[in-house]
Amino acid sequence: MSKLLDLYNPDQFESIGKELITFLSDYLRKATADKIPVNNYKDPELALSSWKEFMKKDASLIDYFKKVIEDSIHLHNPNYMGHQVSAPAPLAAFGGLISDLLNNGMAVYEMGGASNPLEKMATDLICQAAGYDENSAGFMTSGGTLANLTALITARSVKTNVWDEGNSNQKLGIMVSEQAHYSVDRAARIMGLGSEGIIKLPVGDDYSVLAQKLTEKLEEAEANGIHVFAIVSSSCSTSTGSYDEIEAFKEFAQMNNIWLHVDGAHGGSAIFSKKYKHLLKGVEKADSFIVDCHKMMMTPTLCTAVLYKNRAHTLATFRQKAEYLFDESEQYDWHNSGKRTFECTKLMMSIKMMAIVRHSGAEVFEELVDTLYDNAAKFAQIIDDDPMFELALQPQANIICFRLITDSPDEVNSRIRQKILEEGKFYIVQTILNGHVYLRTSIMNPLTTEHHFHNLLKEIKRISYIQIQQTM
Ligand SMILES: Cc1ncc(COP(=O)(O)O)c(C=O)c1O
Missing domain, CATH: 3.90.1150.10 (Aspartate Aminotransferase, domain 1)
Structure with a gap:
């Protein structure tokens, strides 16, 4: 053969x-x-040379996989x-095997006949747990970093004219905790906001944002000619696991016509817990919310839900404004997920998370x-x-x-x-x-x-x- x-x-x-x-x-x-x-920690150069040696040897595929495991954490x-x-x-990993074998790219419905409905069910489940109503919707993307960037681009598309006109004639900014995950800073820089456009919010002894400083910080930014279009709540922060006060953020955002994004990459899944969901009080009022299922939902990497309170906004990210403001009575084609995500081809991520739901509830x-x-x-x-x-x-x-x-x-x-x-x-x-x-x-x-x-x-x-x- x-x-x-x-x-x-x-x-x-x-x-x-x-x-x-x-x-x-x-x-x-x-x-x-x-x-x-x-x-089994090794110096990186040693690890590289041991792999080079191994690949020269006559070894079976099973030996290869055994070495992968041996050298991993x-x-x-x-x-x-x-x-x-x-x-x-462990049972969710079978979903990964199936995703890799079937390789259904998902961007258009016919390339993901199982994965598109399952993705809708998975994201609807998280929307519901967050307290969003039936107007909400979401999709899965490859990690919290990309999810934060996606949601912030949506915020900019909804709150400014940059998608059509570019941002050469205005200085834009976002407000975010000085303790926020670096992906928010990175997203802002990718979007061309620069250092000046990242308004860092001071934190208190518990490392959550001092909500009483929000107005002062906004006024400072405006005095510097910056138009703030979004505020990000760390729910929770990466270093210390501190939750910002979403309700205070929402009140402030509403008063100032600012988009509220909740970065729940790590701590967002507390919405499933009666005991701990109070930490995310008010999340149901956020414009967007992300949750990494590969952090606190036992799902293998990568699997991040990006959720929007208003499902029309799922189409705002990469489309011209006029196009996403579709008539609500028209069909909402959730099944063509590629319109909403950075990825064109992507993994069948939801089948792993939904395998857990199927097996355990x-x-x-x-x-x-x-x-x-x-x-x-x-x-x-x-x-x-x-x-x-x-x-x-x-x-x-x-x-x-x-x-x-x-x-x-x-x-x-x-x-x-x-x-x-x-x-x-x-x-x-x-x-x-x-x-x-x-x-x-x-x-x-x-x-x-x-x-x-x-x-x-x-x-x-x-x-x-x-x-x-x-x-x-
Ligand atoms: C609060 C927060 N946001 C975003 C991220 C980035 O998520 P990912 O590693 O899935 O890209 C992390 C990762 O630790 C995080 O803790």
Whole structure:
């Protein structure tokens, strides 16, 4: 058989697939029980040369996949407490396999006969949980960064004439927390707003925006000749998991004819929780809202919902104003998703999220949020009770920033984080708050419990003790 035809052989697909599923299942058993280190960190140059060596060897495809796994970080290990990416529900990964195999590009209906309806159902489900009414709609896109850019372009199309006239004769701006994710800053710069057009809002001790400063900041911007067309609420912020007050933002936005966008990439899924949805109070009044299903909804990357209170606005982003102001009685062609997204061809992302809904029901998202936020609160309490550590702030979400108390905390905590990375037993990150280094953990895996929190603190103490011995 020619090499080309061999690649398309279904029998081979089946035999390698069966072997791989057995291997992956065993891998999952080990990872979830902490029987393999969370990380196998290597210097980047070493990693590259080891892959070059491997590709020269005579090895099977299964060996290749095994090496991919070996050299990757293991999010299903409960000692993973680092960046905000979900430990995906393993069953949802089958959706990824199907998406990759069928390769239905989705941009037009006939290229996504299953994925377009499922995308509508997935986004309608999130709209409903947010409290939007039947006039709302959304779509999926490839990540929170692209989602923020998409929503801000929509805001500019609706609130200004830039889509038709360009922005050479006016200075435009957006208002956003100084703690916002960098993707908002990046989106503003891509849109040509420049540094001056990014009006940074100051935060208080809990790292949420001081809502009483909004008017003052707008007046300052206007005095500099900037026309502010949008304000962004971080719901929650990336570094500390702090939620801005959406209701105060909405009142301000309404008074000043400004678009309100809610960046719920991380914390937006709290809308599914009766216990925590108060953190997003007022989100149902936001003009646009994004949620990363690959962060807090157990969906494999990438899968981000971009939602609009007014579904007509889904067509405003890339169209001329006159075109999106279609008569509401005309057909609303949700099924041609490419009109609304940056992507033309895109993954069948919703089939992964809807696989979770099909298998467990949407209630499982509430269980996840409650588990992760409750566990984070327990971890914060454990830290608070230990005189060797201090919290940067009481967490509102599942992100906890803390540090070991020492004479030179920045240097010591930074070295601790590096050592943890290299040793691979745990995975945590670090952040800078008010100019100081803090260890930062995001509790993303529902299997991470108090036992792992105690072990992490023990490990930090052990590393710091060894470091003290070495400097003596
Ligand atoms: C608040 C917030 N917005 C946007 C993003 C970007 O999302 P993505 O990584 O999916 O592009 C992140 C990522 O951590 C985030 O925390």
